[in-house]
Amino acid sequence: MKKLLFTGLVAVSALLASCSEPQPSSDVDVTRVSATAGPGVISDGPDATLDLAAFKEACDAALDYSTKQFETLKATTEIPTIGSVVRPYDNMNYGPSDFGSWAYFMSSVHPDAEMRAAGNDCVQRFVALGTDVSLSREVFDLLAQVDLSEADSTTRYFVEETIKDYRNSGVDKDDTTRAKIRELIQQSFAIGQDFSKNIREDVRYVELTDVAMLDGLPEDFIEGHQADEEGVIRISTNYPDYFPIMSYAHNDDLRKDLRMAYGGRAYPINEEVLRNLLKTRYELAQILDYENYAETVTQDRMIGSATAAADFIDEISAVVRPPAEKEKARLLERYRQIDPDATQVMPWQRSYVSELIRLEDYQVDAKQVRQYFQYDNVRDGIFQLMEDLFDLEFRPWETSVWDASVESFEVYDQGNLIGRFYLDMHPRDGKGTHAYAMPLRRGVIGKQIPLSALVCNFRRWRWNGRAHGAWAGRNFPARVWSPHSQYAFGHARMVRRFGHVDGAGLR
Numbered sequence: 290m291k292k293l294l295f296t297g298l299v300a301v302s303a304l305l306a307s308c309s310e311p312q313p314s315s316d317v318d319v320t321r322v323s324a325t326a327g328p329g330v331i332s333d334g335p336d337a338t339l340d341l342a343a344f345k346e347a348c349d350a351a352l353d354y355s356t357k358q359f360e361t362l363k364a365t366t367e368i369p370t371i372g373s374v375v376r377p378y379d380n381m382n383y384g385p386s387d388f389g390s391w392a393y394f395m396s397s398v399h400p401d402a403e404m405r406a407a408g409n410d411c412v413q414r415f416v417a418l419g420t421d422v423s424l425s426r427e428v429f430d431l432l433a434q435v436d437l438s439e440a441d442s443t444t445r446y447f448v449e450e451t452i453k454d455y456r457n458s459g460v461d462k463d464d465t466t467r468a469k470i471r472e473l474i475q476q477s478f479a480i481g482q483d484f485s486k487n488i489r490e491d492v493r494y495v496e497l498t499d500v501a502m503l504d505g506l507p508e509d510f511i512e513g514h515q516a517d518e519e520g521v522i523r524i525s526t527n528y529p530d531y532f533p534i535m536s537y538a539h540n541d542d543l544r545k546d547l548r549m550a551y552g553g554r555a556y557p558i559n560e561e562v563l564r565n566l567l568k569t570r571y572e573l574a575q576i577l578d579y580e581n582y583a584e585t586v587t588q589d590r591m592i593g594s595a596t597a598a599a600d601f602i603d604e605i606s607a608v609v610r611p612p613a614e615k616e617k618a619r620l621l622e623r624y625r626q627i628d629p630d631a632t633q634v635m636p637w638q639r640s641y642v643s644e645l646i647r648l649e650d651y652q653v654d655a656k657q658v659r660q661y662f663q664y665d666n667v668r669d670g671i672f673q674l675m676e677d678l679f680d681l682e683f684r685p686w687e688t689s690v691w692d693a694s695v696e697s698f699e700v701y702d703q704g705n706l707i708g709r710f711y712l713d714m715h716p717r718d719g720k721g722t723h724a725y726a727m728p729l730r731r732g733v734i735g736k737q738i739p740l741s742a743l744v745c746n747f748r749r750w751r752w753n754g755r756a757h758g759a760w761a762g763r764n765f766p767a768r769v770w771s772p773h774s775q776y777a778f779g780h781a782r783m784v785r786r787f788g789h790v791d792g793a794g795l796r
Contacts, residue, residue, distance in 0.1 A: 388415075528746045620634045683700055698711075
């Protein structure tokens with residue numbers, strides 16, 4: 290399925306001409322060109338200090354410019370060639386268009402609720418325009434007429450894949466059907482945003498009146514959860530509370546209550562939202578002549594089909610089932626020392642029992658190991674690993690950020706700037722509670738360098754008066770692996786640069 294159609298906000302918002310073209314008439318600087326990556330190459334990030342009015346103005350400017358470039362391409366009367374069609378089409382995929390990805394990002398991380406809402410509204414408008422591009426019969430016909438006999442292999446691949454994506458998107462349907470496809474795409478995206486927003490904003494709490502219920506937790510955790518004026522200790526469903534409780538709290542009722550609260554977030558409101566999302570996606574798949582939605586999102590990926598994806602899961606399951614059953618039996622064996630009548634280890638008991646086994650069988654106490662994983666040391670250690678493996682250099686990047694806790698860095702390869710990124714690593718009200726690496730701008734040779742962000746939620750505990758990251762809080766190997774794996778995704782985006790923007794995605 291065409292990337293503009295369903296996933297990847299960078300692709301969804303791929304609608305603007307190159308930075309060599311006239312910039313939007315608005316005074317708001319959307320792209321900011323920097324000489325540090327070469328003449329005319331876009332390398333700086335958007336201004337993260339924009340207030341609500343300026344942010345909306347920047348969104349309007351980018352969308353207005355996008356629309357004009359799209360309409361100009363549709364209306365061209367020139368003979369379709371690489372120069373008259375392919376390059377203008379490719380140019381629509383970078384520059385101010387990346388503001389759509391930035392808006393999507395801001396909708397989940399900005400500390401101001403109005404800014405998050407504005408980001409959400411902005412990205413929905415980009416999706417609407419991106420859908421128009423992906424269903425444009427005029428643009429498709431122009432691309433299909435381009436003579437590729439003397440094109441280089443990269444350009445030929447780019448055009449052929451783009452044409453294939455257009456067909457898969459339903460561009461060859463009649464006007465009425467394309468209008469319905471457009472409607473369903475926009476509905477699906479909006480419903481998906483509501484689903485995520487409902488989870489993000491539904492923070493639930495377990496209230497305690499006895500500090501003894503926190504027995505087993507690290508001292509710094511207990512110190513950070515003092516009773517309020519009414520004598521109540523509140524434990525939230527956010528990661529920095531949830532994972533330590535699941536791993537260390539001796540009180541089984543506390544772990545169960547928090548697990549139930551965590552699993553119940555956005556219920557019952559999301560029940561109907563999810564039902565509508567599934568219904569909308571299925572209707573869209575049927576109109577596009579696919580058996581189900583899974584087929585629409587796998588047919589142009591490496592896996593190739595939903596059937597192949599299911600088969601792969603079955604194969605992996607067959608491989609991991611024997612060791613999983615062995616581990617399951619070991620967990621039950623250890624838990625029976627606590628409850629001799631137990632017949633299974635419940636979900637809220639697994640992490641806790643795993644920590645007991647780790648301590649007793651392997652003498653690994655994650656609560657003690659944490660002191661060696663001070664946040665700055667872990668961050669710098671990952672940087673050093675990347676520098677040693679790939680001969681890169683990481684430097685602090687002086688730029689605006691949306692919150693004082695956010696850090697920014699840039700990456701150099703043999704003295705050449707090749708990418709920039711943000712680290713938004715600590716929790717705050719209104720921020721998404723999970724961890725992910727977010728592409729904000731893809732790299733295009735001679736046009737723009739990649740920009741991305743790593744988002745986590747690691748509380749900075751105190752240990753002997755010093756701030757530490759809780760990266761070993763839940764499960765030492767897994768919690769340290771999480772930022773490693775996300776850095777790997779970010780690194781892939783730093784070093785992957787392409788001659789065409791639509792070639793800059795991983796399929």
